[in-house]
Amino acid sequence: MPRASYVNGRYVRHLQAMVHIEDRGYQFADGVYEVIGVFGGCLIDVEEHLDRLERSLSELRMVPPLGRTSLKIIGRETLRRNHVQNGKIYIQISRGVATRDHPFPASSKSSLIVTASSGSWPSLSKAKTGSAVVTGPDLRWRRCDIKSVSLLPNLLAKQTAVEAVAAELWMTDDNGFVTEGTASNAWILTSEDEIITRQADDGILAGITRQTLIRLIKREGYKLTLRAFTIEEAKAAKEAFFTSATAIVKPVTSIDGDRIGKGVPGEITCKLIDLYFNHMHDTRDHHGH
């Protein structure tokens, strides 16, 4: 069966799924998006992702094209039509089609697309393998809290990581503090076993995986501080990792070629992976999808 995607009210063959050339998402990156993990047919952290989507829309003064219940129905129907049990869904909303002009159009209907793709989650042992991170300047705008489709600086930085055979690039602000990864949030564990990740301000996207992990960390009683850390601190850390809806919790074993801790995935990081995997299993088992 061919892939099907949702475009503005219809499910169409993926190869024929199109938006107009004057869509403001295409011309201006005037739009927002979400990526939600799918595990055992179940959308992980779906309410939190939709909360953030609504917030991103409201920051751009865009009206949600549909209510939350409809969006969830479309998401699940897109999964069903594509037989996706494990993988992700992608939701994008742009300000819609209008004659090219910078100000918001007086009237336009926002464009909504939803795609689903299959992908297997790593086994627990595969998830606990290390990865390399490189660093570079954060070249983005000052509203990184909005999950905008304007991702050019992220793409350039990610390409640098790929060319350096690294899994991520951690970006630094003008004061030498790590903001986040190109598509993930950055974390370290200090020698005093304090878990640190940057506070959710305009400098980072408040990751949903980050938010859920914070809840799990507090529940387990680990020491946690939300503050910015420098690259030097990260390189001297006992453990490091990054989080995102698709990478889950990924151990970092080197930064710019310097070994982190013992150069193998850290003990606490591996415990956090266990916690997140349990959270995914709980979500699936309790929602029955």
Ligand SMILES: Cc1ncc(COP(=O)(O)O)c(C=O)c1O
């Ligand atoms: C810049 C950036 N930071 C952080 C994240 C992690 O967010 P989440 O955990 O919601 O996937 C992403 C996700 O793509 C991202 O693009």
